[in-house]
Amino acid sequence: MQVYEDLRLANERYAQVKNDRLAKRLSIKGASPRNGNHRNVFHDYILAQGFEWVPTMKIGAGCQVHLRPDELPNGVLIAKVSKHLTTIIDGVIHDTHDPSRDGNRCVYGYYIKKRQDLFGGA
Template sequence: MFSFLNLFTRPSHARGQELGFQVNDGGRALAGFKGGAGDCVVRAIAIAAHLPYLQVYKDLRAANAAYADQRNDKLARRLNAKGASPRNGNHRNVFHDYILSHGFEWVPTMQVGAGCKVHLLANELPSGRLIVKVSKHLTAVIDGVIQDTHNPSRGGSRCVYGYYILR
C-alpha cells in the first residue's frame, strides 16, 4: 500500500537516479598485470585522465617513494615497510597533487558533522570526467557511467566525500 509518509521518510538517495556501470580495469590487464590488487587509485586516474595504466602506476610508485624518503610520519613508515608499489594503496597526500597536475579540480561534497549530502547517483553528480572519492575507494565516473572493476555505488546509497572533475 502506498503511503505519503513513506515518500517523506525514505532517504533522498532512494529517489535518485542510479549511475550506469561498465567494467573497466583502466588498462591493467593490457599492461601485463594479473590478479587483484588495491590499485583503485591507479585505475581511476588512468580511466578519467585517459592515461596509460603503466604510466600512472610508475608515476605513483615514484611519488610514493619520494614521499617516504621526505617524511617521517605514519604513511611514510608504512610505505617504507610495505614498499612504494601503488598496488598496496595510495594516500591522498600522494595522489592529490598528481591528479590536480592532470587538469582536475577537487570539489569537496562533505563536511565534518554535516552528514552525507551527495551520493553516487547520476542526479547528484555533474556530467564529465570525474574521479570520485568514496569511503576507502576511488572510482572513475564518465558522463554518468561508473567505470571500475566492480560497482561501488551500493545501489545509490554510497556517500561521496568529494570528486575531481576535469576542467
C-alpha cells in the first residue's frame, strides 16, 4: 500500500508540474497507479529506493538480454520489458503472470538493488 500511495502522489505531482501529454492524461484519468505509471515517474521512484539502472540494449543493436535467469545477474532486480516492469529475485520471476514469453522477451534494462556494506553505507 505504501508503494501504491507513493506512486499516486508522484503521478499527482507530475500532472501538476508538467505540461505534456502524460500530465494531461493523468489529469483526466486520475493519478492512480492503476492507470499506469510513466517512466518519468517510476524511474526516479525506483532509484530513490536504493536501486541503480543498468541498460542492456543500445539503439540499433537488437536484443542482447532476454528475460531468463542465465542472462541476468543474481540479486533483487526490477526488469524493464516492453510496457511492463517485473521483479526477479535470484533468477525467479515474481509477478502476477509469467511475462517471459518462454524466455524470449527482451530486457531493455534492469534496476538492481545496491548492496549495503557491513557498516550500513551504500
